Amino acid sequence: xxxxxxxxxxxxxxxxxxxxxxxxxxxxxxxxxxxxxxxxxxxxxxxxxxxxxxxxxxxxxxxxxxxxxxxxxxxxxxxxxxxxxxxxxxxxxxxxxxxxxxxxxxxxxxxxxxxxxxxxxxxxxxxxxxxxxxxxxxxxxxxxxxxxxxxxxxxxxxxxxxxxxxxxxxxxxxxxxxxxxxxxxxxxxxxxxxxxxxxxxxxxxxxxxxxxxxxxxxxxxxxxxxxxxxxxxxxxxxxxxxxxxxxxxxxxxxxxxxxxxxxxxxxxxxxxxxxxxxxxxxxxxxxxxxxxxxxxxxxxxxxxxxxxxxxxxxxxxxxxxxxxxxxxxxxxxxxxxxxxxxxxxxxxxxxxxxxxxxxxxxxxxxxxxxxxxxxxxxxxxxxxxxxxxxxxxxxxxxxxxxxxxxxxxxxxxxxxxxxxxxxxxxxxxxxxxxxxxxxxxxxxxxxxxxxxxxxxxxxxxxxxxxxxxxxxxxxxxxxxxxxxxxxxxxxxxxxxxxxxxxxxxxxxxxxxxxxxxxxxxxxxxxxxxxxxxxxxxxxxxxxxxxxxxxxxxxxxxxxxxxxxxxxxxxxxxxxxxxxxxxxxxxxxxxxxxxxxxxxxxxxxxxxxxxxxxxxxxxxxxxxxxxxxxxxxxxxxxxxxxxxxxxxxxxxxxxxxxxxxxxxxxxxxxxxxxxxxxxxxx
Numbered sequence: 214x215x216x217x218x219x220x221x222x223x224x225x226x227x228x229x230x231x232x233x234x235x236x237x238x239x240x241x242x243x244x245x246x247x248x249x250x251x252x253x254x255x256x257x258x259x260x261x262x263x264x265x266x267x268x269x270x271x272x273x274x275x276x277x278x279x280x281x282x283x284x285x286x287x288x289x290x291x292x293x294x295x296x297x298x299x300x301x302x303x304x305x306x307x308x309x310x311x312x313x314x315x316x317x318x319x320x321x322x323x324x325x326x327x328x329x330x331x332x333x334x335x336x337x338x339x340x341x342x343x344x345x346x347x348x349x350x351x352x353x354x355x356x357x358x359x360x361x362x363x364x365x366x367x368x369x370x371x372x373x374x375x376x377x378x379x380x381x382x383x384x385x386x387x388x389x390x391x392x393x394x395x396x397x398x399x400x401x402x403x404x405x406x407x408x409x410x411x412x413x414x415x416x417x418x419x420x421x422x423x424x425x426x427x428x429x430x431x432x433x434x435x436x437x438x439x440x441x442x443x444x445x446x447x448x449x450x451x452x453x454x455x456x457x458x459x460x461x462x463x464x465x466x467x468x469x470x471x472x473x474x475x476x477x478x479x480x481x482x483x484x485x486x487x488x489x490x491x492x493x494x495x496x497x498x499x500x501x502x503x504x505x506x507x508x509x510x511x512x513x514x515x516x517x518x519x520x521x522x523x524x525x526x527x528x529x530x531x532x533x534x535x536x537x538x539x540x541x542x543x544x545x546x547x548x549x550x551x552x553x554x555x556x557x558x559x560x561x562x563x564x565x566x567x568x569x570x571x572x573x574x575x576x577x578x579x580x581x582x583x584x585x586x587x588x589x590x591x592x593x594x595x596x597x598x599x600x601x602x603x604x605x606x607x608x609x610x611x612x613x614x615x616x617x618x619x620x621x622x623x624x625x626x627x628x629x630x631x632x633x634x635x636x637x638x639x640x641x642x643x644x645x646x647x648x649x650x651x652x653x654x655x656x657x658x659x660x661x662x663x664x665x666x667x668x669x670x671x672x673x674x675x676x677x678x679x680x681x682x683x684x685x686x687x688x689x690x691x692x693x694x695x696x697x698x699x700x701x702x703x704x705x706x707x708x709x710x711x712x713x714x715x716x717x718x719x720x721x722x723x724x725x726x727x728x729x730x731x732x733x734x735x736x737x738x739x740x741x742x743x744x745x746x747x748x749x750x751x752x753x754x755x756x757x758x759x760x761x762x763x764x765x766x767x768x769x770x771x772x773x774x775x776x777x778x779x780x781x782x783x784x785x786x787x788x789x790x791x792x793x794x795x796x797x798x799x800x801x802x803x804x805x806x807x808x809x810x811x812x813x814x815x816x817x818x819x820x821x822x823x824x825x826x827x828x829x830x831x832x833x834x835x836x837x838x839x840x841x842x843x844x845x846x847x848x849x850x851x852x853x854x855x856x857x858x859x860x861x862x863x864x865x866x867x868x869x870x871x872x873x874x875x876x877x878x879x880x881x882x883x884x885x886x887x888x889x890x891x892x893x894x
Contacts, residue, residue: 247273247288253408254283257501260404266502267299272538274505279537281556283408284507291532297515298502300524305491306393306402307498308385313392313464320457322379378456382449383484386497388457390480392464395471405501409487412479416555416873419443420482425870429878432861433885434568434601435548442552443478450477486554492519500524506540508554510562513541547884557880566603566615567888569854574602577849578626584633588622591637595644607891612832614647620825623843623850643835810841818844821894847892855889858882 241262248254254274261268271289278286291297303310308317380388393400400406418426418439430436451474458465458472465472487504488497503517503526515538518525532538542550546565547557571592575585593599595618604619621640628636810818821844829836861882865875 243270244268249275257404257408264304265301269297280507285538287532289534291528293530295528297526305498308389311389317385320380322381384453387480415482417482433881450474508542512539561884561887565884565888566605567885569602580626612828646834824894851889851892858886
């Protein structure tokens with residue numbers, strides 16, 4: 214009986230394998246028939262089939278009906294979660310699969326080498342490296358390196374006496390590409406490289422002539438980011454890649470253009486635009502077929518999944534026949550698309566960001582050098598760069614951390630000296646919440662609970678203090694009622710032994726905002742509005758050179774799906790509440806000769822306040838108090854930046870240069886202008 218069952222199971226397995234083989238043959242036959250007759254595409258498809266790539270019979274590689282260049286389209290209706298193609302891992306191109314892998318892999322530096330050693334040990338094979346190290350790099354959208362234990366560390370392995378220079382970063386992959394391209398006809402990946410864009414046709418801005426790059430991009434953050442990319446590439450080429458090539462003259466003829474810095478930078482552009490991070494070891498690699506899929510913001514309908522021995526591209530939802538299949542390159546704005554991929558979208562994306570220099574903020578706010586140093590220190594901790602801020606579009610449903618931070622920095626620039634430390638601490642705490650480091654902050658707060666509470670009193674005063682203030686006799690009835698309500702809530706919360714600041718604050722922000730808005734609109738209160746500023750003395754609470762990214766994204770995007778609810782302990786509650794700061798106090802500190810505002814200006818400020826405070830309600834990690842001076846200053850800064858962007862658009866439009874470069878540059882400045890325009894409330 215057991216023997217008969219074993220035979221039956223064997224027959225079932227054989228039938229399944231046969232069915233799988235027939236499906237594979239059917240899909241491979243269809244991809245050949247349906248794809249373009251272009252010689253490069255046909256050769257590439259045949260190469261893929263020989264390498265074991267399995268295609269769905271419902272897809273085709275084509276130059277027709279795609280947004281740009283080559284792409285993949287559905288030839289039949291595709292259901293949700295269908296496998297569009299499957300790629301064996303040995304088809305991936307990296308230093309591990311090139312023909313000179315032994316030399317390249319054995320020369321990888323300690324902080325990179327361990328990946329290969331770890332992989333080899335898991336496969337029970339001898340590592341290809343001459344020295345065994347141990348460090349694992351996590352999978353991510355950009356390559357990163359995490360240090361861990363090492364079998365042989367730099368302390369015991371003197372780099373000065375190594376037989377060849379060590380490689381790190383992208384150098385192993387870029388050198389592998391240069392070797393394969395130099396001897397393309399003999400390369401096992403010749404059909405794949407032939408399908409990639411010609412190195413001379415790439416439009417990445419770090420490949421533009423320097424004069425045109427300066428003329429076309431000055432004034433935008435992309436100009437600074439490209440300079441950083443070039444500096445990193447130069448350093449990696451001269452300090453790592455070139456010494457390695459000179460140590461291996463049998464492989465590299467450094468006098469040839471194929472091994473020049475220009476070729477190195479162009480190969481880096483290919484990696485920026487087409488690479489993936491190998492989920493198996495965290496290293497950057499090229500993935501044939503997968504990199505054919507184009508990107509259009511909001512149209513992503515496929516995703517790459519990592520299996521044990523292969524990579525699978527699967528559909529996300531149904532794809533009708535004739536539609537293009539899109540992967541996503543990430544939540545990128547046009548400036549990042551140009552920087553990393555060499556193209557832009559015809560209209561600004563929802564992720565657009567614009568640069569505001571701290572020097573501009575200093576000149577308009579009149580803050581001193583000491584205040585500027587404090588802000589630079591804070592900005593550097595958040596972005597890794599100290600001379601600029603980034604802001605995003607304000608017409609999105611939810612307020613982003615970048616926009617919240619911009620408001621916070623303006624408040625920090627103009628607030629009285631006694632409130633600086635508390636406000637800085639509040640901004641830093643919110644950043645940690647957004648960045649997913651709230652637990653570390655809690656541990657630190659527990660050891661410094663009393664000092665943090667005292668420090669926070671200046672800016673983040675308990676709302677209970679506001680509630681305890683008696684209403685002025687001539688205050689509107691709504692404010693009198695609000696104060697009574699807050700006093701009752703505070704008394705109840707205090708009786709229960711709870712900190713009422715966080716619970717009461719939401720109702721304070723909402724109700725007082727409505728009251729002030731109501732005051733600004735009613736004619737019979739226009740005169741009393743001028744007096745209320747003094748009597749009330751209150752305001753309403755409220756993947757670049759990818760392994761060294763120079764463009765810093767909004768931290769909230771990376772963790773927004775992870776952070777569902779942030780719980781504050783007692784000392785953090787204090788710093789998350791607010792102090793009702795007098796506009797006069799701000800004015801005396803920053804603008805001693807400020808003229809009284811007209812009624813029209815006050816109405817505009819009130820309207821702006823209402824919009825921004827509604828936005829602040831969508832940001833759950835922390836609040837801000839928006840003073841009149843802060844609102845006016847934000848508008849001045851945005852107006853100045855918008856004016857400069859408009860001037861740059863005119864200058865670029867009149868500049869005689871390559872048409873494509875001009876169009877990309879116009880997109881850069883128009884995209885930044887789009888951001889500033891959304892702030893003109």
